[in-house]
Amino acid sequence: METLFVALALILAGGIAGLCLARQFTFMKLVTIATTSVGCGIGLVFTLPRLLSGVAVPAVSYRWLHIFTLSFRVDSISLFFLLPIFLISPLALLYSFHYLGNREKKIRAGANYFFFAVLVAAMALVVMAADMITFLLAWEIMSLSSFFLVIYDYQKKATRQAGYLYFIFAQGGALFLFAACALIYSYSASFTFTGFVAIPDLVKLSAFLLVLCGCGSKAGVLPLHIWLPYAHPAAPSHVSAVMSGVMIKMGIYGIVRFYLALAPTSAVFGQITIVLGALSGILGVVYALGQHDIKRLLAYHSVENIGIILLGLGVGMLGVATGNKTMAAFGFAGGLLHVFNHSLFKSLLFMGAGALIQQTGTAMIDRLGGLLKKMPLTGSCFLVGSISISGMPPFNGFISEFLIYYGAFYGLSLPGISFIFSALVIISLAIIGGLAAACFSKVMGIVFLGEPRDASLSAASEAGGSMILTQFVLAGACLIIGVWPDYLVRAAFQASRAIPLIAEFEVAQFMPLMVNISRTAALFLFLLIMVTGFRKLLYAGKDCPQTGTWGCGFTQPTVRMQYTGTSYADSILDFFQPFVWIRKKYAGIGKIFPGSISYDTHAEDVFANGLSLIACSITSLLGRLHWIQHGNIQLYIAYIVMTIIVLLAFF
Amino acid sequence: MINLNDALLALTVLSVLFGLGSNRLMSLVKIMACQGVVVSLIPFFRDYHHEINVGALIFLLVMLLIKGVLIPGFMYIAVKKVKIQREIEPIIGYHASLFMGLIFILVSVFIAEKLHLSLPRDKVLLMITATTTLAAGLFLIMSRRKAITQVIGYLMMENGIYLVGTALAHGAHTQFVVEFGVLLDLLVGVMIMGIILHNINSSYDDVDTALLGQLKD
Numbered sequence: 001m002e003t004l005f006v007a008l009a010l011i012l013a014g015g016i017a018g019l020c021l022a023r024q025f026t027f028m029k030l031v032t033i034a035t036t037s038v039g040c041g042i043g044l045v046f047t048l049p050r051l052l053s054g055v056a057v058p059a060v061s062y063r064w065l066h067i068f069t070l071s072f073r074v075d076s077i078s079l080f081f082l083l084p085i086f087l088i089s090p091l092a093l094l095y096s097f098h099y100l101g102n103r104e105k106k107i108r109a110g111a112n113y114f115f116f117a118v119l120v121a122a123m124a125l126v127v128m129a130a131d132m133i134t135f136l137l138a139w140e141i142m143s144l145s146s147f148f149l150v151i152y153d154y155q156k157k158a159t160r161q162a163g164y165l166y167f168i169f170a171q172g173g174a175l176f177l178f179a180a181c182a183l184i185y186s187y188s189a190s191f192t193f194t195g196f197v198a199i200p201d202l203v204k205l206s207a208f209l210l211v212l213c214g215c216g217s218k219a220g221v222l223p224l225h226i227w228l229p230y231a232h233p234a235a236p237s238h239v240s241a242v243m244s245g246v247m248i249k250m251g252i253y254g255i256v257r258f259y260l261a262l263a264p265t266s267a268v269f270g271q272i273t274i275v276l277g278a279l280s281g282i283l284g285v286v287y288a289l290g291q292h293d294i295k296r297l298l299a300y301h302s303v304e305n306i307g308i309i310l311l312g313l314g315v316g317m318l319g320v321a322t323g324n325k326t327m328a329a330f331g332f333a334g335g336l337l338h339v340f341n342h343s344l345f346k347s348l349l350f351m352g353a354g355a356l357i358q359q360t361g362t363a364m365i366d367r368l369g370g371l372l373k374k375m376p377l378t379g380s381c382f383l384v385g386s387i388s389i390s391g392m393p394p395f396n397g398f399i400s401e402f403l404i405y406y407g408a409f410y411g412l413s414l415p416g417i418s419f420i421f422s423a424l425v426i427i428s429l430a431i432i433g434g435l436a437a438a439c440f441s442k443v444m445g446i447v448f449l450g451e452p453r454d455a456s457l458s459a460a461s462e463a464g465g466s467m468i469l470t471q472f473v474l475a476g477a478c479l480i481i482g483v484w485p486d487y488l489v490r491a492a493f494q495a496s497r498a499i500p501l502i503a504e505f506e507v508a509q510f511m512p513l514m515v516n517i518s519r520t521a522a523l524f525l526f527l528l529i530m531v532t533g534f535r536k537l538l539y540a541g542k543d544c545p546q547t548g549t550w551g552c553g554f555t556q557p558t559v560r561m562q563y564t565g566t567s568y569a570d571s572i573l574d575f576f577q578p579f580v581w582i583r584k585k586y587a588g589i590g591k592i593f594p595g596s597i598s599y600d601t602h603a604e605d606v607f608a609n610g611l612s613l614i615a616c617s618i619t620s621l622l623g624r625l626h627w628i629q630h631g632n633i634q635l636y637i638a639y640i641v642m643t644i645i646v647l648l649a650f651f
Numbered sequence: 652m653i654n655l656n657d658a659l660l661a662l663t664v665l666s667v668l669f670g671l672g673s674n675r676l677m678s679l680v681k682i683m684a685c686q687g688v689v690v691s692l693i694p695f696f697r698d699y700h701h702e703i704n705v706g707a708l709i710f711l712l713v714m715l716l717i718k719g720v721l722i723p724g725f726m727y728i729a730v731k732k733v734k735i736q737r738e739i740e741p742i743i744g745y746h747a748s749l750f751m752g753l754i755f756i757l758v759s760v761f762i763a764e765k766l767h768l769s770l771p772r773d774k775v776l777l778m779i780t781a782t783t784t785l786a787a788g789l790f791l792i793m794s795r796r797k798a799i800t801q802v803i804g805y806l807m808m809e810n811g812i813y814l815v816g817t818a819l820a821h822g823a824h825t826q827f828v829v830e831f832g833v834l835l836d837l838l839v840g841v842m843i844m845g846i847i848l849h850n851i852n853s854s855y856d857d858v859d860t861a862l863l864g865q866l867k868d
Contacts, residue, residue, distance in 0.1 A: 633801070634742060634792070634793045634794065634795075634796070634801075635793075637789070637792050637793050638793045641789055641793070
């Protein structure tokens with residue numbers, strides 16, 4: 001345990017160094033990245049062997065302010081969640097070496113590194129917390145530090161608004177968590193995460209619902225996902241990589257931790273989780289399809305992947321409730337593994353998007369094009385990320401989704417209505433996978449293939465070395481896990497052993513399954529390399545004429561003839577009509593020789609619109625009270641005095 | 652001795668009423684200086700008349716220095732430097748303020764009876780004085796327009812709080828340590844006020860707080 005604290009201290013020291021040395025820009029970046037990476041490295045060295053061997057780590061506790069006890073404990077689930085924290089954070093920092101290249105913003109970059117280090121340490125503490133006080137404390141630090149990371153470009157109005165929105169959701173979610181903890185404490189009289197078993201069932205359910213609201217607003221579960229598509233585009237890319245890749249998983253961790261502590265027996269918990277997961281998964285990817293901004297699109301994909309994770313956890317909970325060991329183990333292991341996998345490919349995709357935005361100066365998908373020729377390395381890494389997130393072999397997304405499918409198919413034989421939920425999981429996973437593939441074929445096709453849609457794109461070139469390196473590391477990790485999944489699958493099963501029912505589950509009998517997947521993936525990869533090599537060999541020495549993409553035999557093709565992302569996604573969005581409001585501005589063609597015509601669409605999020613409707617009505621209601629605020633200091637003080645007198649008189 | 656005590660309390664109440672009724676800024680600052688001196692003398696004549704030790708003496712001197720000399724001195728400089736118009740500009744008129752002061756005394760008597768603090772007889776008077784000073788300070792903050800009068804009101808309120816502390820402490824001067832911290836805060840506050848007033852003056856050409864109302868959104 002002390003090793004972990006040393007690691008956290010090193011990470012924080014790196015952040016403070018970033019703040020202090022901000023005047024020497026390059027030196028500061030080097031020192032910060034090196035120190036923080038060493039800290040994360042120590043953390044990884046501590047975490048990995050214990051996760052694989054399942055050795056227990058002794059708990060520690062400290063007194064704080066003479067009243068509170070801060071206690072820490074690391075069990076297998078905590079270890080599993082520590083893995084992405086310590087792996088992704090140093091990579092994102094390394095990425096930022098070239099990403100934050102503007103010398104004029106060096107003070108701001110220093111502050112950014114400081115809050116980044118605080119965020120990493122706070123996330124680790126959230127995972128290590130053994131009681132609710134520690135958990136909530138670390139949770140708040142995490143929310144606040146990430147808020148400061150989001151408002152990096154605080155001069156822009158959109159960024160400030162996004163930061164504000166995130167702040168509201170983070171603190172609102174924290175309020176729900178406080179309510180949940182208070183409810184639990186009022187029945188169990190204990191703050192530790194162990195003594196909740198004696199609570200009545202109904203209270204357990206309401207506490208779990210509160211936790212779902214609180215952690216869900218952090219994780220981006222569907223009705224509460226609204227901050228994600230605003231905060232991620234506003235934040236710098238290495239920050240959105242960590243926030244989307246790692247931080248929103250803390251919401252998932254919270255759900256798992258409270259589920260473990262509540263140890264419910266009813267199947268309702270699993271059913272609720274599955275319904276929420278299916279909703280977030282399907283609608284998340286549908287909304288992603290309608291986006292024009294690449295980082296907003298990726299943000300909606302985070303919602304989708306949180307949905308997949310919730311589906312996995314739901315299958316696991318259903319398995320626990322019905323006593324089906326295999327289903328429980330595969331559900332939880334699949335969900336947890338997807339947490340790790342998503343942290344890999346989502347941060348990879350955000351880093352790719354960051355490189356694109358840095359080089360082209362725009363995030364609008366329909367203004368990019370043909371970038372694979374300008375940025376081949378970034379492009380191929382982005383392709384790897386795209387295939388992984390679509391859940392296709394031989395990459396890592398497939399493995400975790402496969403585990404969830406496997407668990408869900410076991411659930412089809414369940415009695416009662418539970419099998420309906422298993423079927424729901426299978427159907428929604430299939431829909432999600434298909435739509436995600438459609439969405440990423442849109443991104444890859446429009447952004448990287450074809451011809452540049454804008455003259456300014458000709459200046460784009462490959463991004464800086466550290467940015468490429470980190471993307472390659474992540475892409476390599478995606479491939480390696482996809483082809484040799486044994487270790488990670490074993491780790492995920494080991495992690496889910498914290499659930500009593502799964503502890504009795506024998507993993508070994510299912511390991512041949514993994515070997516088969518591994519062999520098939522390797523075979524596929526081998527064939528792919530062979531075919532490509534063969535093609536190269538055949539065409540070697542022959543002269544292949546190359547013409548512009550979408551030329552189609554025209555003598556004067558223009559780049560505006562190309563397919564756009566909007567038209568590609570249009571038919572799919574039409575299908576999901578009641579959930580996506582598409583606002584079109586199009587006058588139609590009236591004359592035989594039409595003049596200039598504009599066509600403009602916006603796919604709008606029903607939930608965001610609903611929320612803004614509620615918010616607007618509340619503000620207009622409160623606006624009636626605006627006369628109270630008149631700017632007269634004397635009267636303000638009179639209000640305060642009046643309040644004090646009333647309070648003194650009544651209490 | 653008891654007579655001297657009561658005389659000091661009467662002086663305090665008088666200074667409060669005087670402060671509420673005065674229409675010149677400079678005279679208000681002078682009144683506050685007097686009140687500071689009187690207020691810091693009260694605990695000395697009340698609690699330490701049987702044993703005067705070095706700590707208490709030092710404490711008394713520092714109190715006198717801050718309340719009677721430093722803070723009024725700063726305010727004096729602020730009034731001179733910033734060239735504030737010497738008129739106080741009340742929101743509630745002087746006569747009405749004086750009348751309010753009398754009401755405060757009445758209410759304070761009522762409260763001191765009502766609180767049942769089981770104080771010794773001589774301390775009830777102290778409690779009444781303290782509450783009056785506190786309320787008058789708050790009233791001064793609310794009813795005067797200039798920024799500097801608000802600081803003076805706050806100072807008066809602080810004097811009241813100090814007296815409450817004196818009434819409740821039974822000879823132990825550990826409680827004054829907290830009081831002392833508050834006083835240091837106040838000192839810093841007055842200094843900051845001087846700087847801010849200077850800046851407000853240079854950007855608005857006046858230190859009327861009504862102009863600060865333009866800052867609201």
